[in-house]
Amino acid sequence: MxxxxxxxxxxxxxxxxxxxxxxxxxxxxxxxxxxxxxxxxxxxxxxxxxxxxxxxxxxxxxxxxxxxxxxxxxxxxxxxxxxxxxxxxxxxxxxxxxxxxxxxxxxxxxxxxxxxxxxxxxxSGPKLLRGMIRARTIAAREAGLAESSESLMALGRAEGLTLGGWAISAAMFAALENAExxxxxxxxxxxxxxxxxxxxxxxxxxxxxxxxxxxxxxxxxxxxxxxxx
Amino acid sequence: MTVSHNLDGAALDLELKGLIADVLGLDPEQAQTFGPETGLFGHLPELDSMAVAGLLTEMEDRLGIVIEDDDVDGEMLETYGGLRAFAEAKLGAR
Known part of the structure; x- marks a missing residue:
């Protein structure tokens, strides 16, 4: 199996x-x-x-x-x-x-x-990212940190980003922004x-x-x- | 899944409670007993940040609204009443 x-x-x-x-x-x-x-x-x-x-x-x-x-x-x-x-x-x-x-x-x-x-x-890629970015900003706010979706998106495109424990490469991130x-x-x-x-x-x-x-x-x-x- | 109809108070109530039931895996009848003071984020251990993010994203789809970072605060997420008041304000502002 x-x-x-x-x-x-x-x-x-x-x-x-x-x-x-x-x-x-x-x-x-x-x-x-x-x-x-x-x-x-x-x-x-x-x-x-x-x-x-x-x-x-x-x-x-x-x-x-x-x-x-x-x-x-x-x-x-x-x-x-x-x-x-x-x-x-x-x-x-x-x-x-x-x-x-x-x-x-x-x-x-x-x-x-x-x-x-x-x-x-x-x-879609954008919806997937939106949900994961949102989870991260909510968790950050709970922890007393300020993270905005916009700055996280920019960071994801430039360097990649870990969202919900998943390390997403910059190339994957950028491709997902337009993936339908x-x-x-x-x-x-x-x-x-x-x-x-x-x-x-x-x-x-x-x-x-x-x-x-x-x-x-x-x-x-x-x-x-x-x-x- | 996107709906664009105008939701009055009772319909919004039904939609929101149904959504919370979907996220928490409750029977719809169980969610109908939610009142304004029923605690959500911070009260229900299963409602973590990932689940809340899913809830908000689904709210956007089902209610046809856009929820910005700055909209999301403790008050809005703490109780059912807070979430409902937020949804009403968003729908009214469309």
């Missing part, structure tokens, strides 16, 4: 394997799951796995790689850029022979455009409103919701059968 894949290595460095959770039974349909990012990844981890278990039972192989620098990955997060994550997800899609992609929240920013599939509750999820041919949006409940990334504590997982999996199965997503 735990397996490995290899993202492209930066020039002059050896390629390091990354881990993934795989429900791999050699079936024809192979779904690459691009996880949510940062804090949302924690909030949605169990939900993501619950959806994957349902899709496995429905007959899909499911492949959930770590974004390099996140989760179990040993790669340094400050070395990651939007482009390197895009390249990593494309390499995962090829190495794991994925036929479809399910991108979750900001995962939509790095979904391989060559694969048909779905963007679940896609999150784009549907490639064969990809469609699955909005939160289709799941009949509030998004679990909103929760203050990680939680799960079996009914939402049922619905998301069912929408994907229905879409694969030729119905609307």
């Amino acid at each position: 735990i397996s490995t894949w290899t993202p492209p290595a930066p020039e002059g460095t050896p390629a390091e394997a990354e881990l993934l959770v795989a429900f791999d039974r050699g079936r024809d349909l192979r779904l690459l799951v691009c996880p949510a990012w940062f804090d949302e990844a924690n909030k949605l981890r169990r939900f993501t796995l619950e959806v994957i278990r349902r899709l496995d039972r429905a007959g899909l192989d499911c492949l959930l790689p770590d974004l390099p620098g996140c989760n179990e990955s040993l790669a340094p997060l400050p070395n990651q850029t939007l482009e390197s994550w895009r390249a990593a997800m494309t390499a995962a899609a090829q190495g794991l022979r994925a036929t479809h992609v399910l991108a979750i929240r900001a995962g939509a920013l790095v979904a391989p455009p060559a694969l048909p599939g779905w963007h679940y509750a896609a999150q 999820p784009a549907l490639a041919p064969g990809q469609s949006d699955l909005a939160q409103s289709a799941l009949g409940g509030p998004g679990l990334w909103l929760r203050a504590e990680p939680d799960e919701d079996a009914r939402q997982a049922d619905r998301l999996a069912a929408r994907i199965v229905q879409s694969l059968a030729g119905g609307p997503a």
Whole structure:
């Protein structure tokens, strides 16, 4: 169930394997799951796995790689850029022979455009940054420090910035300021409103919701059968 | 998710309480018992800065308002009444 894949290595460095959770039974349909990012990844981890278990039972192989620098990955997060994550997800899609992609929240920013599939509750780069910057200014204010969003944005662009414990490089930061999820041919949006409940990334504590997982999996199965997503 | 309708007092109340229920994982009925003095940030351990940031960002989306750094202070976040008064002022200023 735990397996490995290899993202492209930066020039002059050896390629390091990354881990993934795989429900791999050699079936024809192979779904690459691009996880949510940062804090949302924690909030949605169990939900993501619950959806994957349902899709496995429905007959899909499911492949959930770590974004390099996140989760179990040993790669340094400050070395990651939007482009390197895009390249990593494309390499995962090829190495794991994925036929479809399910991108979750900001995962939509790095979904391989060559694969048909779905963007679940896609999150834009500016909104992701806005939420994380806001969390930092609120925490700073609680600690009696004055930090403004504007100065933090400038610092992020110039030097990179640690937000909520995640060290975001200047290149990643600048790219996220203009990153909007784009549907490639064969990809469609699955909005939160289709799941009949509030998004679990909103929760203050990680939680799960079996009914939402049922619905998301069912929408994907229905879409694969030729119905609307 | 963005709504642009005009919210009167009762509708705003429903929207805000629903949002807090979504963040705290409460049943909507439970959140309906919130009163002006119900404590939020600093009273509920699960409502940390990350959760509050999510709450405010979602408020922007659902109410169609923009919340600036300077808007966010202890008073606004401390009680449900404070948050509601803030939302009313923001909606009135649109």
